[in-house]
Amino acid sequence: MRIIMLGCGGFIGSHLLDRLLDEGGFEIHGWDPSDRKIARHLTNPNFHLHRNTTNSPGELAEIESEIAQADVVFNLAAICNPAEYNTRPLDTIYANLFDIYPIVELCAKYKKWLVSFSTSEVYGRTLSSYLPGDNYSNPDFYELREDETPLIMGPISNQRWTYACAKQMTERLIYAHNQENGMPFTIIRPLNFFGPKMDYIPGRDGSSDGVPRVLACFMTALLDNKPMQLVDGGLAQRTIVSIHDAVDAMRLMLKFPDKAQNQIFNIGNRNNEVNIAELAELMRLTYAKITGDLSYKNHPIVNTTSKQFYGEGYEDCDRRMPDLSKAETLLGWTPTKPLAEVLLETMSYYHQQYASPVQEKVSA
Numbered sequence: 001m002r003i004i005m006l007g008c009g010g011f012i013g014s015h016l017l018d019r020l021l022d023e024g025g026f027e028i029h030g031w032d033p034s035d036r037k038i039a040r041h042l043t044n045p046n047f048h049l050h051r052n053t054t055n056s057p058g059e060l061a062e063i064e065s066e067i068a069q070a071d072v073v074f075n076l077a078a079i080c081n082p083a084e085y086n087t088r089p090l091d092t093i094y095a096n097l098f099d100i101y102p103i104v105e106l107c108a109k110y111k112k113w114l115v116s117f118s119t120s121e122v123y124g125r126t127l128s129s130y131l132p133g134d135n136y137s138n139p140d141f142y143e144l145r146e147d148e149t150p151l152i153m154g155p156i157s158n159q160r161w162t163y164a165c166a167k168q169m170t171e172r173l174i175y176a177h178n179q180e181n182g183m184p185f186t187i188i189r190p191l192n193f194f195g196p197k198m199d200y201i202p203g204r205d206g207s208s209d210g211v212p213r214v215l216a217c218f219m220t221a222l223l224d225n226k227p228m229q230l231v232d233g234g235l236a237q238r239t240i241v242s243i244h245d246a247v248d249a250m251r252l253m254l255k256f257p258d259k260a261q262n263q264i265f266n267i268g269n270r271n272n273e274v275n276i277a278e279l280a281e282l283m284r285l286t287y288a289k290i291t292g293d294l295s296y297k298n299h300p301i302v303n304t305t306s307k308q309f310y311g312e313g314y315e316d317c318d319r320r321m322p323d324l325s326k327a328e329t330l331l332g333w334t335p336t337k338p339l340a341e342v343l344l345e346t347m348s349y350y351h352q353q354y355a356s357p358v359q360e361k362v363s364a
């Protein structure tokens with residue numbers, strides 16, 4: 001099977017490459033300026049990396065000739081870091097919509113199967129969060145169903161929604177090409193994939209000093225002996241799924257194209273729901289276990305506001321509880337890894353990669 005993978009050097013792409021290239025039977029042409037997470041595949045004769053962004057001058061012609069010969073195109077290229085949605089809104093919109101637009105057009109031209117990574121953020125905030133009183137007792141007001149749930153974004157001035165809106169428009173473009181031109185597609189809405197190689201630890205590996213997603217933020221605080229910062233009380237609820245479970249779902253999509261095509265799938269784990277305050281708590285307990293240093297159980301957690309942490313225009317999704325019945329019924333996929341296992345694996349990886357041998361602990 002011949003695969004194009006755009007954004008193959010990121011977190012999800014690197015794990016998908018691990019799975020497909022280790023299994024064999026796939027020829028993969030990838031695009032990504034970054035190869036740090038996929039270094040072990042660079043000499044694999046079945047993998048061809050173009051170390052460029054898809055929007056680099058002249059690149060589209062090369063992409064077109066590869067798409068023309070491909071069986072499936074995975075689109076993972078994105079800016080997908082919440083700290084950047086309101087601070088780099090134009091880059092966020094371009095990366096998630098306009099840079100993807102020519103790729104969608106090429107897939108439509110050649111009627112190639114486009115597997116595009118969207119986001120659960122397209123759902124925006126739940127109905128429950130807008131209704132007066134406590135409406136979380138009724139799943140109809142907060143459960144996320146791919147083909148039914150309305151997509152509710154905040155006002156334009158809350159630029160946090162640039163990412164979700166750009167992703168939603170890309171979904172609509174893909175869907176329209178399917179309806180009008182018969183382009184086969186699969187849209188994946190990931191719900192917090194966690195695992196090794198996720199994001200970066202600021203200042204390490206030549207990475208920037210920016211603000212990564214929450215797992216890497218908390219991990220950086222633990223590694224650097226700085227307080228974990230809880231934004232707006234850490235009340236937002238998330239479901240966390242192992243990257244390995246998620247890659248299983250993608251593998252099943254490739255195995256059963258007839259079931260996967262022309263569908264939108266939530267990929268998450270309903271059993272692993274925590275709010276961010278609970279996640280911080282679990283992470284410091286897990287780190288105490290990994291290091292054998294019990295004082296991590298009391299690692300400081302401090303409160304901050306979204307305005308202080310992310311800047312003006314930030315607004316959060318309150319809760320993301322996916323309905324997974326489509327993935328279960330069509331693909332036969334059920335996630336299996338409990339949160340404790342996911343955190344242990346992920347945090348052990350970061351500890352091995354980045355913990356300095358001698359650390360001075362901050363006191364609680």
Ligand SMILES: NC(=O)c1ccc[n+]([C@@H]2O[C@H](COP(=O)([O-])OP(=O)(O)OC[C@H]3O[C@@H](n4cnc5c(N)ncnc54)[C@H](O)[C@@H]3O)[C@@H](O)[C@H]2O)c1
Pocket residue numbers: 006007008009010011012013031032033034052053054055075076077078079080095099117118119120189190191192193194199
């Ligand atoms: N990880 C999650 O839980 C999660 C959640 C929601 C959505 N997603 C979506 O899944 C996809 C992959 O996410 P990830 O976690 O692997 O992100 P990531 O940031 O780790 O990887 C994205 C990769 O795309 C590359 N890239 C960006 N623009 C590019 C371009 N124009 N051409 C080529 N490469 C480009 C980057 O260099 C990076 O390596 C994204 O579309 C993201 O929006 C992921």
